[in-house]
Amino acid sequence: xxxxxxxxxxxxxxxxxxxxxxxxxxxxxxxxxxxxxxxxxxxxxxxxxxxxxxxxxxxxxxxxxxxxxxxxxxxxxxxxxxxxxxxxxxxxxxxxxxxxxxxxxxxxxxxxxxxxxxxxxxxxxxxxxxxxxxxxxxxxxxxxxxxxxxxxxxxxxxxxxxxxxxxxxxxxxxxxxxxxxxxxxxxxxxxxxxxxxxxxxxxxxxxxxxxxxxxxxxxxxxxxxxxxxxxxxxxxxxxxxxxxxxxxxxxxxxxxxxxxxxxxxxxxxxxxxxxxxxxxxxxxxxxxxxxxxxxxxxxxxxxxxxxxxxxxxxxxxxxxxxxxxxxxxxxxxxxxxxxxxxxxxxxxxxxxxxxxxxxxxxxxxxx
Amino acid sequence: xxxxxxxxxxxxxxxxxxxxxxxxxxxxxxxxxxxxxxxxxxxxxxxxxxxxxxxxxxxxxxxxxxxxxxxxxxxxxxxxxxxxxxxxxxxxxxxxxxxxxxxxxxxxxxxxxxxxxxxxxxxxxxxxxxxxxxxxxxxxxxxxxxxxxxxxxxxxxxxxxxxxxxxxxxxxxxxxxxxxxxxxxxxxxxxxxxxxxxxxxxxxxxxxxxxxxxxxxxxxxxxxxxxxxxxxxxxxxxxxxxxxxxxxxxxxxxxxxxxxxxxxxxxxxxxxxxxxxxxxxxxxxxxxxxxxxxxxxxxxxxxxxxxxxxxxxxxxxxxxxxxxxxxxxxxxxxxxxxxxxxxxxxxxxxxxxxxxxxxxxxxxxxxxxxx
Numbered sequence: 248x249x250x251x252x253x254x255x256x257x258x259x260x261x262x263x264x265x266x267x268x269x270x271x272x273x274x275x276x277x278x279x280x281x282x283x284x285x286x287x288x289x290x291x292x293x294x295x296x297x298x299x300x301x302x303x304x305x306x307x308x309x310x311x312x313x314x315x316x317x318x319x320x321x322x323x324x325x326x327x328x329x330x331x332x333x334x335x336x337x338x339x340x341x342x343x344x345x346x347x348x349x350x351x352x353x354x355x356x357x358x359x360x361x362x363x364x365x366x367x368x369x370x371x372x373x374x375x376x377x378x379x380x381x382x383x384x385x386x387x388x389x390x391x392x393x394x395x396x397x398x399x400x401x402x403x404x405x406x407x408x409x410x411x412x413x414x415x416x417x418x419x420x421x422x423x424x425x426x427x428x429x430x431x432x433x434x435x436x437x438x439x440x441x442x443x444x445x446x447x448x449x450x451x452x453x454x455x456x457x458x459x460x461x462x463x464x465x466x467x468x469x470x471x472x473x474x475x476x477x478x479x480x481x482x483x484x485x486x487x488x489x490x491x492x493x494x495x496x497x498x499x500x501x502x503x504x505x506x507x508x509x510x511x512x513x514x515x516x517x518x519x520x521x522x523x524x525x526x527x528x529x530x531x532x533x534x535x536x537x538x539x540x541x542x543x544x545x546x547x548x549x550x551x552x553x554x555x556x557x558x559x560x561x562x563x564x565x566x567x568x569x570x571x572x573x574x575x576x577x578x579x580x581x582x583x584x585x586x587x588x589x590x591x592x593x594x595x596x597x598x599x600x601x602x603x604x605x606x607x608x609x610x611x612x613x614x
Numbered sequence: 615x616x617x618x619x620x621x622x623x624x625x626x627x628x629x630x631x632x633x634x635x636x637x638x639x640x641x642x643x644x645x646x647x648x649x650x651x652x653x654x655x656x657x658x659x660x661x662x663x664x665x666x667x668x669x670x671x672x673x674x675x676x677x678x679x680x681x682x683x684x685x686x687x688x689x690x691x692x693x694x695x696x697x698x699x700x701x702x703x704x705x706x707x708x709x710x711x712x713x714x715x716x717x718x719x720x721x722x723x724x725x726x727x728x729x730x731x732x733x734x735x736x737x738x739x740x741x742x743x744x745x746x747x748x749x750x751x752x753x754x755x756x757x758x759x760x761x762x763x764x765x766x767x768x769x770x771x772x773x774x775x776x777x778x779x780x781x782x783x784x785x786x787x788x789x790x791x792x793x794x795x796x797x798x799x800x801x802x803x804x805x806x807x808x809x810x811x812x813x814x815x816x817x818x819x820x821x822x823x824x825x826x827x828x829x830x831x832x833x834x835x836x837x838x839x840x841x842x843x844x845x846x847x848x849x850x851x852x853x854x855x856x857x858x859x860x861x862x863x864x865x866x867x868x869x870x871x872x873x874x875x876x877x878x879x880x881x882x883x884x885x886x887x888x889x890x891x892x893x894x895x896x897x898x899x900x901x902x903x904x905x906x907x908x909x910x911x912x913x914x915x916x917x918x919x920x921x922x923x924x925x926x927x928x929x930x931x932x933x934x935x936x937x938x939x940x941x942x943x944x945x946x947x948x949x950x951x952x953x954x955x956x957x958x959x960x961x962x963x964x965x966x967x968x969x970x971x972x973x974x975x976x977x978x979x980x981x982x983x984x985x
Contacts, residue, residue, distance in 0.1 A: 260784075261784070261785070264781045264784055264785055265785055265787070267777075267781055268778065268781050268782060268785060268787075268791045271774070271777075271778060271791075271795070272791055272794045272795065275794055275795055275797070275798070275860065275863075276794055277828065278809045278810060278812070278813050278828065278860075279797075279798075279801075279809055281809075281812060281813070281828055282808065282809045282812055285812065293826065294824075294826065295824060296824055296826070297824065297825065297826045297827075297828070297831050298826070299828075299831070407659055410659055410660065410663050411659075411663070413663065413667075414662075414663040414666045414667055417667050417670075417671065418666070418667055418670030418671050418674075421670070421671045421674070422670060422671070422674045425674050425675065425678070426674065426704050426705045426708065427705060429678060429700075429701045429702070429704065429705065430701060430702045430704070430705030430706070432701055433698050433699075433701030433702035434702060437697070437698040437701060437702075438698070439695075439698035439699065439702075445702070445706055447975065447978070447979075448709075448714060449709065450974055450975055450978045451971055451974070451975055452709065452713045452714055453971075453974060454917055454967050454970050454971060454974065455713050455717065455964060455967070455971075456917075456920070456921045456960070456963045456964060456967060457713075457921075458921065458940060458943050458959075458960040458963050459713070459716050459717055459720050459960050459961075459963070459964050460712055460713055460716040460720075461947070461960070462716075462719075462720055462723055462730070462947060462953055462956055462957050462960065463715075463716045463719035463720055463723065464711075464712060464716060466730070467711075472653075476649070476652070476653050477652060477666045477670065478649055478652070478653075478670075481670055482708070482712075483712065485708055485712075486708050486709065486711065486712025486713060487712065487713070489705055489708055489709050489712075490709060490713065493705055493709075517686070518697055518701070519682045519686075522701070543799075543800060546802070547800075547801070547802030547803065547804075547805075548802075549802065549803060549804050549923075549924045549927070549928075550923050550924065550940075550944075553944075554948075564802050564804045564805075564924075567802075567804050567805065567808065568804045568807075568927070568928050571804070571807065571808060571811070571928055575811075576815075578812060578815075578826070581808050581811075581812070582808070582812065584808070585805045585808040585809060588802060588804070588805050589800070589801050589802070589805050592800040592801065592802070593797070593800050593801070595800070596797070596799070596800035597793075597800075600793070600796075604868055604872075607865065607868060607869065608868070608869060608872055
C-alpha cells in the first residue's frame with residue numbers, strides 16, 4: 248500500500264514538474280516561432296492577420312453576396328433572408344439561425360451584403376520565400392502593391408552583410424585564441440621578470456567595461472586610418488576578448504603535467520616546438536570552448552561594429568538594426584532578416600553545445 | 615640555435631644579423647601591403663573577404679613564427695631572455711593598448727571639454743562633466759532604469775534559471791528543456807530585439823485593423839484593450855527587461871545546473887531519511903551548497919545589466935523613459951559629439967565594477983584562480 252501511494256505521489260509530482268517545464272519552454276519558444284513563421288508569410292498577409300493564422304482555426308470565409316432591391320427601405324428595420332435588424336446591426340454582422348453570417352458592406356447606399364460562413368482553415372497559408380529574396384539581395388526590387396502601384400526600392404543586401412560578418416568573425420576568433428594560447432603558455436611555463444604582476448593585471452581588467460576603451464581607441468583609429476577596416480575590428484575584438492581568453496587558457500595549460508614538458512625539454516625541443524607540437528594539440532578542448540564563445544560573441548556583437556565599422560563595412564547585426572530603424576513596421580523584412588542573422592550562430596551553437604557549456608562554466612565574465 | 619661554424623668571419627655575422635632584421639621587416643611590409651589592398655581595393659566583395667580571412671588568420675601565425683625565428687637568431691643568452699616576451703608580448707601589448715591604458719586616457723578625457731582637447735575648467739569646474747552626470751535629468755533617469763535592470767533583470771534571470779535547473783534535474787527530458795531555455799544565448803541582442811518587438815507590436819484601433827503582435831492578441835482575447843507596450847513609461851522598462859531575462863536565464867540555468875549536479879546524492883538522501891520535505895531539503899542543502907555559484911552568476915548578470923546597450927538601442931533608442939547608462943554614453947559621444955561627458959559616463963561604469971575587480975583579485979591571490 249505504502250509503495251503504491253508513494254508511486255502515485257511520484258507520478259503526480261513528475262506531472263507537475265514536467266507541466267511547469269513545458270509551460271516555461273513554450274514561453275521561451277513561441278516568440279521565436281512567431282518570427283520564424285512570419286518570415287515565410289506573404290508581406291500583405293502579415294498585416295492582415297497574426298502569424299498564428301497559419302495554424303488550423305475557424306475563420307469566416309466569404310461564400311457569396313446579396314444585393315438588396317432598390318425598393319427596400321434602408322432606414323429602420325431591414326429584413327433579409329427572414330431576419331430583420333437595423334442597418335447598424337447588419338453592419339456589425341448578424342449570424343442567421345442556419346449559421347451563415349451576413350455583413351453589410353460599406354455605407355447604406357451600397358446595398359451590398361456579404362455572406363460568410365465559419366469554416367475550418369487548415370495549414371493552407373500562403374507561404375513564400377519572397378521575403379528572404381527581398382532582404383538578402385542588394386539589387387533594386389520592384390513589385391506591385393495592393394493598390395496597383397509599382398514600387399521600387401533598394402534591397403537590404405543582408406547577403407553582403409552576412410559575408411562581412413564571416414570575414415569579421417573568423418579572424419576575430421582565431422587571432423585572440425592564438426595570441427592568448429602563446430601568452431598562457433608563457434605565463435604558465437616560462438620564467439621572466441614581472442610575470443606575476445602582469446598576470447595580476449590581466450585578472451584586474453577581466454571585467455573592465457569596454458565603454459572605457461571606445462573613446463580613446465576611436466581617436467587612435469582615426470589617426471591610423473583604421474576605421475571601417477577588417478584589421479581594425481579584428482584588433483578591437485582581440486583586445487576585448489584577450490583577458491578572458493588568456494585567463495581561461497592559463498587555467499587549463501598551467502594544469503598540464505609537468506613531466507610531459509620536462510621530457511620534451513630533455514629531448515632538446517625548443518619552447519616554440521613544444522608549444523606547437525605539444526601544448527596546442529593538448530589544449531584543443533579548451534581552445535574549442537573559447538573559440539565558440541568568442542565566435543558567438545563577435546557574430547552577435549553590435550556595439551563594437553557600430554563604433555569601429557559603421558556604414559562602411561556593414562555586418563549583419565548592423566544591417567538588421569538599420570532595417571529596424573528605417574523600416575520598423577516592415578515585418579516581412581525584419582523577420583526574415585532576423586532569421587538570417589541567427590542561422591549561423593544557432594547552427595554552431597547546437598553542433599558544439601557541449602564545448603560552449605564547458606567554456607561558460609570555466610568563467611564567462613567579460614568586459 | 616647554436617651555429618656549428620666556430621670561426622665564422624665578422625662579415626658573415628653581420629650578414630646574419632642583417633638578415634635576421636630583414637626577415638621581420640619584409641614580413642611586416644608584406645602584410646601591410648595586403649592591408650592597404652583590403653582597405654582601398656574595389657575588388658568584388660567575395661574576393662576581399664577570402665583574402666581578408668586568409669590574411670588575418672595566416673598573418674598572425676606568420677608573425678609569431680617570424681618573431682620567434684628572429685629571437686632564436688640572437689646570440690645565446692639574449693635570445694633566451696627575450697623569448698618569453700615573444701610568447702606573452704603580443705597579448706600584453708594588445709591588452710595594454712585596448713584596455714589598461716584607455717582607463718587612464720578616458721579618465722583624463724573625462725575632465726576635458728566636448729572635443730577632448732582642453733581641460734573643461736579651473737578649480738572645481740574640472741568636475742563639470744561629473745556634475746552633469748550626477749545632476750542631469752536624463753542621467754538620473756538612466757541611473758533609475760539601470761537599477762531596475764539590475765534588480766529585476768538579475769532576480770528574474772537567476773530565479774528562472776534556478777527554477778528550471780532544479781526542476782529539469784528531476785525530469786527525464788532534462789536535456790530537451792535545457793536546450794530550449796539555453797537557445798537564446800546564441801541569438802544576438804539585435805535579433806532578440808526583432809523577435810520581441812514583434813511580440814509587443816501595436817497597430818491601434820480602427821475598422822478592420824488586426825493586432826498582429828502576440829501580446830496584444832492575448833490581451834484582446836481576454837477582453838482587454840491593446841496597448842503600445844513600448845510607449846508606456848515606466849512599464850516599458852519591464853517589457854525590455856523581459857528580453858534580457860529571456861536571453862540570460864539560459865546562462866544562469868546551465869551554471870546553476872552543473873553546481874546542482876555536484877551535490878553528493880548521500881547528502882540529499884540522508885536529509886530525506888531524516889524526514890525532510892523536498893522544500894526543506896532545497897533550502898537546507900541545495901541552496902547552501904550552491905551559494906558560491908549563485909553569487910558568481912548574480913555578479914555576472916549584474917555586470918551585464920550595468921553595461922546593457924543593444925536591447926535599448928534597437929527597441930526604443932532610449933526614448934519614452936527607457937534610456938540606460940551605456941546608451942547615454944553612446945548618445946553623448948556619437949550623437950551629441952561630447953567626448954568629455956561620454957568619458958565621464960564610462961568612468962562611472964568602471965567605478966561601478968571596481969568592487970568586482972577587487973573581489974576577483976582577492977580570490978585570485980587566494981588560490982591563483984578568480985571565480
